[in-house]
Amino acid sequence: MTVSILRRAALQRKLDRLPKLAKALIRSAMEEVADNIIATMKSLAPVLKSPDDRRRAGALRDSIGWTWGAAPKGATIIAAVKGKTGGDLTITIYAGSRDKALGKDDAFYARWVEFGTQKMPAQPFFYVSWRAHRRSARAAVGRAVAKAAKQVAGQS
Template identity: 55%
Template structure:
């Protein structure tokens, strides 16, 4: 009879998958945080607030969440579901009437421009700039979790 078969089976079915899911989740959260921070630093902010908009409302509306983005926001990236169907979504702008003038529904107009206003991209440049780094971090985290789980 082979010794350690139960231990090997437990590692392959429970320990390693759990560690991989947790490492992937942590790496995705860190990457999403970096992309959000860069997008917030690139977004134009109103110099003087007016009665229709609040200075910094668009900047403050940029964020990430597990699952779907808030209603009315534009989505920069949404990962494929991991493990039990969780996915991370990075978004900007909201369509929340409860915010009043802090409602940043105009995110797509700032990002892509209109016929009367030039585009001020902040969202997709940050995503394109950091995408490779984030993917690499996730891959390294998965490999490390597999190595540690196999010990």
């Protein structure tokens, strides 16, 4: 039995376009989800008042962010979502830092706030935000892949 593929060249062109389009749509979806997670984290992050004024009020909240690739040195990392192809689809959500050059803006204490210490109860803002958005994050990436496949299939 012999099988022949009709319009094989057109099919191959579509398949060749799929990875680029899928990557662009996935990156866009990941950015949007990261922005939503960051907004939730910032709304939940306590603004610590330092009696000795060694820390700036709001430094922890302002240290929360996301980046493509690795987080700033010393930051608490929620997750580094890596694609199978490597670093260009790695997004990292983080809080705090270990950069003494930031002075009062160095929010090195992010872990202590999230998990608590003997003298301070935990005030979770970090992982609870991720857990609240985890399903929607996965769904958004899945929708981006499906959208890419549909767009490529619709092109000739």
